[in-house]
Amino acid sequence: MDNTVGNLFNFKGYNFDHSFINIDLVENIEDFKIRNDDVFLITYPKSGTIWTQQILSLIYFEGHRNRTENITTLNRVPFFEYVNKTSNFFEAPSPRLFTSHIPYYLAPKGLKKKKAKILYIYRNPKDVMISYFHFSNWLVTLEKTENIEHFMEKFLDGKVVGSRWFDHIRGWYEHKDDFNILFMCFEDLKKDLRNSVLKISSFLEKELSEEDVNAVVRQAAFQNMKSDPQANYGDIIKNIVGTRNSEGRFLRKGTIGDWKHHLTVEQNERFDKIFQKNMKDFPLKFIWDINEK
Template sequence: MTEADLYVEYKGVYLPKSVHPPESLKHYEDFIFRPDDVLIVTFPKSGTTWMQEITPLVLSEGDLSSVQSLPNWDRVPWLEEHRAILLNLEQRPSPRVFATHYHRYMMNESYFKVKPKVLYVMRNPKDVFTSSFHYFGMASYLVKPGTPDEFLEKFLNGKTMFGSWFDHVKGWLKAKDEDHILYIAYEEMIQDLKGSVSRIAQFLGKSLSEEVVEKIADSCVFQNMKQNKMSNYSLVPEEFMDQKKSAFLRKGIAGDWKNFFTEAQTERFNAFYEDKMKDVEFKFCWD
């Protein structure tokens, strides 16, 4: 099926109709944030699931019960998805934790007024592309990716769900002087997970012992998450996500794009990246 069949265009980007019906988009527009809310913001396939595991454990000071008993989409729900309407989020005790794939310009009035804490996770866009290609091939609610070359052009030009990676990252980096936002890279978390957990805890005002940090990091190692049915999306029906085609939690590594890109695709991507990001002063760990 085509984009016209499966997607709705909302504020300039494609959103999958099946999980973003009009009532869910309206719900987010009207949503009231609290100052102590924690919002995980990512472009899709940039480490959202990982942060949905880490953040509740940091806030609970290592209590594993939530990550062992609640699916991550209810544990840390996406505010723009239909599930958010059903979960009575306004009744949740503080601090609440949510996720969103929205660009910064898409955030509602309450967000800009209240300024909740934001964990903004970035990932090498070549790995985002590679992970997305496999994901789009197994998820029935998304337009099939086609060939790698075809999908590359869609990805570079923002013609996939949630639009352009480049615009998403640049938009959120414009707020880099605001102290309620922490920027962290997927690659940093792979290189030093314990250090990343400590950094997140400090940002969220949690003083955790070395023992608790180690406990959280161990629980959030990729292979442990892959085996946790509350985190690996095995509870999602096969007709929605066919994990026989590709696992939702696939590899959890940095640099897998090198096993996927052709030389021509690498040259095309590099040239596009250099042009789109030439005015960005932020130092990315993959540059």
Template sequence: MENITDYLCKYKDYVFAIGVTTAEYIDSLQNFEIRDSDVFVVTYPKSGTVWTQQIVTLICESDFEDSGLYPNNLERMPWLEYREGRPDYSLRASPRLFASHLTPVLMPPGLRDRRAKVIYVMRNPKDNVVSYYHFCLAWAALETPKSFDEFLQHFLSGQVGAASWFDHVRAWYSRREQYNILFLTYEDMIMDLHTAVRKICHFLERDLDEAAINRIVEKATFKNMKTDPKANYEFLPEDMLNREKSTFLRKGTIGDWKNTFTVAQSEMFDCVYQERMGDLPLKFIWEMNGQPL
């Protein structure tokens, strides 16, 4: 891995925080044995990962009767690329749930060949970059930005953890025919959580009744997740996350970018977006009463 800043390193065109994983472990994922029952939630950072993690673990709750073994969502759905001293993932009982920010080229090749399921969640990149900025203010493993404008430039050039948002979304979308994949947007989940939960249930082939779906929707609301110790990541130590500066779950809204972007920054971002993504049939909701770009 090549260090590109004091906090970030690059490997195979992907950017990691220094010290969180190794090139050897990432390479070992090329031999990671995929099971047909595996479920992966894949996102670019700050796109709704923890939220989708909550929904999927609730849908699959009956598979985790031993709450002592998996006391929170991080243990129920660990990160594929950050094993962090946990036992070998091959020892986990099926169905295994994983979260990941990796791009297709770094994922286990078997994910294309088996019936394992991938849920990919995208978020409009203006809200994404604002959320990521606030996260970097608090997360110890990442450099504290000097200003939003500085962080915006790093985001646009891909000099942030997980590299380029544009490349990440394009890589997964352009390879969608190779995977058993469900695409969702953060904004659709906010505007109609009930429908999103039903879509995920259908994709995971979980036949839950309406009462069970309603319970999941209630537990997956932003308000309830903020106070759920299994879901809100407040169990992380203070030396990893400075809660005075930000929290894992901050606002959960659409259009917060308007409180941070200047007009010039917004216009410049729109130009970059059209240049990088304009050929894809993706539509994002940029504000609650706005229209897709």
């Protein structure tokens, strides 16, 4: 049975990127053997994934912090559900760090034993949508969309890699008691990176010296990451994935409130109505503007 439509591979109601999916792993995902010290970074696409990969790499690996090892963040914190030829998950030394966009119901059963840790990074969905629109029009593996209006329709309907944003975050949050999970807001990382690094380190039970914390914060600063070939995916995009033009970047702006420059008043009001309908009484806070407290 072919579950592929365009670039989307649908498995149990969730859309993966067909270009790179590790089908064998996904079809047996429930039974993937989890170790107690595994760490999963879970995000919906375009929610600060690469940034948090860099933060985790800097927290866990001294050779990454002091620049003595030339290993990319993608190899240090590889994508769980997508093919990575340099990673053998079964033979990898502990602790294993994974990146994933999977929904809660596809999580390996072993993650529910609560010893392995999950860091869930979420971002306000208007900025997610705008970032995703630019990203989809840049990468050749994703479907190009002519305008924001059309992409907004696809995004809200879940006809993108990652499926519906609302379902993804609600699913993980409403089942949080099944997992050892910390929810953190992308915008909080932007506003106070140092405090966020301390919070993540504490959750991961990784004690860092002040000097180490300073090194993590310095190298995880967005502008420093954009120019860091270990962290910015530049070679992978150029040599493996491919782009429609040479002007875009995997790490584009990383700002808060970019949606204001793209959505019309009518589109914004429509989005707000749908957000309120889907996220009524949802306890996590969202930050929509750079000046918001």
